[in-house]
Amino acid sequence: MAGIAPIYSLATDDHARAEAAAWAQFSAPRDAAEFCASWLAVLCGQIDQVGGALLLLGPDQTGAYTVAAVWPDLARNMQYLSPTAERALRERRGIVVTPDGATASSSQQSAFIGYPIEISGVLRGAVVLDIAARPEQALQRAMRLLHWASAWLVDHFRQQQLQASDARLAQLTLASDLVATAVQERRFAPSALAVANELAAQLHCERVSIGLEHSGSIEVRAISHTASFDRKTNLVRLIGAAMDEVLDLDVAIVHPVPDGDELGAIAHSELAAELKDSAIASVPLLQDGHAVGVLTLERAGGQPFDAATIELCKTIGMLLGPILALKEENERSLWRRGVDAAGRGARALFGPRHPGMKLAALLILVLLAFFSLAAGDYRVSAKTVIEGAVQRAAVAPFDGYIGQSLVRAGDTVKKGQVLCRLDEKDLKLEQTQLESEREQLLRKHQQALAAQDRASMVQLAAQIDQADARLALIRDELARATLVAPFDGVVVSGDLSQLLGSPVKQGKVLFRIAPLDAYRVVLEVDERDISEVKTGERGQLALAGLPNDVLPFTVRQITPVATAKEGRNYFRVEARLSEPSVRLRPGMEGVGKIDIGQRKLIWIWTHSLLDWGRLWAWKWL
Numbered sequence: 001m002a003g004i005a006p007i008y009s010l011a012t013d014d015h016a017r018a019e020a021a022a023w024a025q026f027s028a029p030r031d032a033a034e035f036c037a038s039w040l041a042v043l044c045g046q047i048d049q050v051g052g053a054l055l056l057l058g059p060d061q062t063g064a065y066t067v068a069a070v071w072p073d074l075a076r077n078m079q080y081l082s083p084t085a086e087r088a089l090r091e092r093r094g095i096v097v098t099p100d101g102a103t104a105s106s107s108q109q110s111a112f113i114g115y116p117i118e119i120s121g122v123l124r125g126a127v128v129l130d131i132a133a134r135p136e137q138a139l140q141r142a143m144r145l146l147h148w149a150s151a152w153l154v155d156h157f158r159q160q161q162l163q164a165s166d167a168r169l170a171q172l173t174l175a176s177d178l179v180a181t182a183v184q185e186r187r188f189a190p191s192a193l194a195v196a197n198e199l200a201a202q203l204h205c206e207r208v209s210i211g212l213e214h215s216g217s218i219e220v221r222a223i224s225h226t227a228s229f230d231r232k233t234n235l236v237r238l239i240g241a242a243m244d245e246v247l248d249l250d251v252a253i254v255h256p257v258p259d260g261d262e263l264g265a266i267a268h269s270e271l272a273a274e275l276k277d278s279a280i281a282s283v284p285l286l287q288d289g290h291a292v293g294v295l296t297l298e299r300a301g302g303q304p305f306d307a308a309t310i311e312l313c314k315t316i317g318m319l320l321g322p323i324l325a326l327k328e329e330n331e332r333s334l335w336r337r338g339v340d341a342a343g344r345g346a347r348a349l350f351g352p353r354h355p356g357m358k359l360a361a362l363l364i365l366v367l368l369a370f371f372s373l374a375a376g377d378y379r380v381s382a383k384t385v386i387e388g389a390v391q392r393a394a395v396a397p398f399d400g401y402i403g404q405s406l407v408r409a410g411d412t413v414k415k416g417q418v419l420c421r422l423d424e425k426d427l428k429l430e431q432t433q434l435e436s437e438r439e440q441l442l443r444k445h446q447q448a449l450a451a452q453d454r455a456s457m458v459q460l461a462a463q464i465d466q467a468d469a470r471l472a473l474i475r476d477e478l479a480r481a482t483l484v485a486p487f488d489g490v491v492v493s494g495d496l497s498q499l500l501g502s503p504v505k506q507g508k509v510l511f512r513i514a515p516l517d518a519y520r521v522v523l524e525v526d527e528r529d530i531s532e533v534k535t536g537e538r539g540q541l542a543l544a545g546l547p548n549d550v551l552p553f554t555v556r557q558i559t560p561v562a563t564a565k566e567g568r569n570y571f572r573v574e575a576r577l578s579e580p581s582v583r584l585r586p587g588m589e590g591v592g593k594i595d596i597g598q599r600k601l602i603w604i605w606t607h608s609l610l611d612w613g614r615l616w617a618w619k620w621l
Helices: 013-027 033-045 079-091 136-184 187-202 234-249 266-275 308-328 334-350 355-373 427-452 454-480 602-621
Strands: 050-057 066-072 095-097 111-119 120-132 207-214 217-224 251-256 278-287 289-301 375-388 392-395 400-405 418-422 482-484 491-492 509-515 519-526 539-545 550-565 568-577 589-600
Touching: 013 033, 033 050, 033 066, 033 120, 033 392, 050 079, 050 454, 079 120, 079 289, 079 482, 079 491, 079 602, 120 136, 120 454, 136 187, 136 308, 187 207, 187 217, 187 251, 187 289, 187 308, 207 308, 217 234, 234 251, 234 278, 234 289, 251 266, 266 278, 278 308, 289 308, 334 355, 355 589, 355 602, 375 491, 375 509, 375 539, 375 602, 418 509, 427 454, 454 482, 519 550, 519 589, 589 602
Parallel strands: none
Antiparallel strands: 050 066, 050 120, 095 111, 111 120, 207 217, 207 289, 251 278, 278 289, 375 519, 375 589, 392 509, 400 418, 418 482, 491 509, 519 568, 539 550, 539 589, 550 568
């Protein structure tokens, strides 16, 4: 820029000195305001007969554009150039208009030149020049100079964006490094000390302290470059008081107090006075939006904390709060965790907030009062099985083979109905052989009778009796080879249809038969409830096969012997059905409930837990 020669020579030495000063400020501006002012002055010096110029930059948080520079005098009112600036911003292009709003032409009327400043598609401002009347060619030349000069503003803004991006990147890097440092250590104390040391080094602090909330106040837990410290010392006490101030106000506090900040910081002032001209910044460590601790930074020599550093510290507080709180929570004893949980619950119930929890607690109290006063039927539940009152076994009468099977388990049979037959071939062959032998013995006996041989007659008579006895046994076995039902009932077990021709031993149970009109209910009562059950108590039974039928029963017998099953002990309780159903079958299972009597509802639901607690306490205490 310094190498570009002016288009028109200045008429006076004052103009030359002003232009030289503008170029000097433009070459080495102290801040953005001086850069904008010098840029506008240099631009107006390159264009002849400029009556005034206005530079607007923005937008701000409200979307408005503010005055960044005015030429030639800051005190001069440039409000008349605002419509041209608004139009240039709205149309986002360079425009040339006359004071009455018409498009400038080759007339001798003065003109306003407006040009928008746009960076990467984002509108950042506009510049407007009030120039004297001139031909259209001269106006186009002025527009070109304005377009050329706007590149300096674009470059300036891009440098600012790059610097801001680098600053944000450095802040994010520092924050991520601190998080990594906090996570690296498993225990709270070394983790907090490492974080404090790194913060002190990165932010050029004399001291960094970390404190956590306990019982409504802050307890200093770590101080940079200090492995151990006495919490009763005056310095630690003042740091804790400053942290309590942040906890009470729930905001970040900076000392010295920035201009316009009416928030008092008495404890921070006392700490600064103790440290002799120090700058202090304290930010809360947040978890779920609540302060769980405070981070305090101190600088010597009065070097203050700027707004960017405070925002960085706030971000660090939000990142480190959950990590440090979790580490401290993991190191707490069970007793302290219980006390803290009880304290939080009490504050929620009796404090000013949490109306939903208060309503829930009230409803629970009402329900507890109701269940403590109201009574209901107490019933003991148990797994139940239906068995026949009498069961008859059909067994093999002798060693033999299965010849024929006519029924199977589940079939209903009548008295005298054939259940199965054993193979009779061997028995009949033996019967025929014995009958033949008897006939031979009879003929020999007649011959001995004719010969008057008494000895032979006696011997043959004994052999004939032996043959008769064996024949009688064979006939009896043949009669018992066919098994029949002893009474009307149902076959509970036994299926020989797949065992035809198989051998069976004498006494083997082939079928079990139970009557259809006599049943008993067997309940498996848990040992914890057996003391409540007594003979004669009534109950109800619901079977899986008959879920819609509820059958009443009466307890008849309690077997005083426990049976281990599924890791629990059960007692066998027998009962008799009051109204048997024709659809009942032995072996059906369900759930039976024995009516014990009236009990308080809260006792019904909690007595098992209370009994277990009493037993456990007796065992260990």
